[in-house]
Amino acid sequence: MFCYGEDGYSIDISQKNATPKFPFTDKTVSAANFYLYKIIVRKELDNHLLRYGPLFNQYLVDMYAKIETERLNFIRNHQNKLRADKYIHLKDAVGRQDVKADQLGKLVVLPSSFTGGPRFMHERAQDTLTYVLHYGSSDLFVTFTFKELIDLWTKGDLFGNVRCHIYFIEWQKRGLPRVHILLWLENRISSDMIDKFVNAEIQNPDLDPLLYEIVKANMIHGPCGLLNKNSPCTKEGVCSKRYPVTLIQETQRGEDGYPKYRRRSINNGGFKVSIKSIELDNRWVVPYNPVLLRTFSAHINVEITSSIKSIKYVCKYVTKGSDHAAFGLRKTDNKDEIKIYESGRYISNSEAAWKMLGFYIHDRYPSYDYYRITHLDVHLENGQRVYFTANNVAERIENPPTTTLQAFFQICQTDNFARTLLYPQVASYYVWKNKNFVRRKQCHACILEVLMTNDCSS
């Protein structure tokens, strides 16, 4: 691929400054920067790498593995300096004089700032539940293999006004990115409107031949189960996704689950399709939105979620991250979160390209800045987590950093209004600034969140 023997990446390439006086800075170029430079599409220059086809895909995956390894190595190499312990243990242990600061505390391994890691995903799941707490259950759950459709409902008028949305991107084994979206609508969907948003029927081929073909090509599940025992969803002769679904004449709103969408039998006005010379009726249709389907002509699953009691499972499902599997015959080292993350890690070419180009794997509206989510600490007295290094351990014992919980107790002593609030309400009226709660000038309808620390999650 590099027939002129061009230099590859090395860890010591200096960053060049824009000012000619000091041409080189003391910073180095990261692998992420370097390979982004290599693969980027330029308007007037031909980037020959993009012409390599499958070999280019291989290059993307290998180089992204290098980028991710570099990031993980950075985290690993900074573990020894940065340790965490509960404040009370820190104080006790150093009081005993016989323990060195660099032996204290357990390793903080893969922090939540590492995009896509388990802590990152867990934190996002908590954030999603905050939306649920504030706005109630989401109204629609959309799964799709691309992202332009966010424009369609933020700029268009597909579902009426959208109050907020949240999405996550996941990579499937076959490599296509898939986006899971939760939508909260300004006007909640009433029972008689469900049919307008979500359809689970084959269209009339004479009235709407185009939609009939799109549904046939994209939204028919199976055949599986007894009709096709080799189908991947079939477990012991039964479909694990619970197809075929029962036929029903009218949509019924489920009490604590997904609604039962109208699926008419062929005798009562339903239609059928023939796939692999097997005739399938409305029992096999994956719920869809007709407008979205017509626009994108792709597999887009839409479900009404407002009646789902277990919205927590939906929140967890969308934040579950990409598939991976690992097995071994040796006892693993559970303390090494980086090793656990790396074992069974699977990178597809599209995930590699997506991440190298710096696209988000998660976004939400309202965004961080507008409706800010404040993470609130919960801990027992002197049980807060303290991060320290060998150099600052003495100082940390003298002045442990204030947590939001301690600051809340402090303002309650002097501020009569604060005393009327519950702890989770405090962020609606106060901003967390310089380790202090400061009264907001304008009260946004803020969202807040209690971030349970691991130690008191019980």
Ligand SMILES: [Zn+2]
């Ligand atoms: Zn199936």
